[in-house]
């Protein structure tokens with residue numbers, strides 16, 4: 001482990017980062033190990049404004065109940081508790097804040113694949129999961145920092161900052177950059193964040209298939225709106241797909257393969 005990532009440095013460094021979030025976040029709890037920071041946040045009944053991160057997350061999850069690989073000291077896992085009213089904005093703000101952060105550590109272009117993937121060189125480097133209850137939204141973020149050995153099924157789909165040559169990037173350095181960016185993105189005008197998202201989005205302008213509440217929608221991706229979601233031009237007109245309830249159907253599945 002790089003010296004600047006040593007666990008005892010995390011609490012003070014994160015307190016300093018929290019102080020740069022202008023009140024959006026008030027506390028960051030550091031766990032040595034947890035199953036999923038999403039579940040930890042619920043168990044601890046964290047209130048909006050609080051963040052929980054773990055030096056190791058062993059049973060993280062992604063969207064659609066997919067597993068998120070054990071961070072095993074190599075990846076960042078955090079959950080930010082937000083008021084429910086920020087859930088829709090979080091779908092745009094979180095990927096944009098992650099992209100801004102990663103751009104500080106690598107010269108490779110950082111892309112976003114609506115709704116929740118952050119990509120570099122076509123591979124996933126970070127993911128976002130937003131789980132809502134009536135009064136809160138748990139924004140989960142996973143970022144790959146120093147992984148080099150991936151399980152076979154992820155070997156050609158995932159990538160870490162170290163694999164891109166940013167071998168001095170530490171989890172703590174990335175995390176402390178991320179928190180102020182995240183707070184900034186929540187303060188921006190939603191249309192400005194949507195425009196920044198769209199500028200990085202790899203789906204805009206392409207033809208893609210989506211699943212929303214059991215319905216399949218295929219069309220050309222036109223734009224992103226902070227309130228309505230993704231605008232898709234279909235054979236029967238424009239459809240709006242909300243980020244919280246829509247998934248992208250991979251091209252092979254869309255083609256029936």
Ligand code: BTN
Pocket residue numbers: 035036037038039057059060061062063064066068076077078079116117126127128129140141142143
């Ligand atoms: C996805 O790509 O489908 C979303 C991945 C989200 C992973 C993060 S890691 C921190 C938080 N805790 C979890 O169990 N999941 C999210």
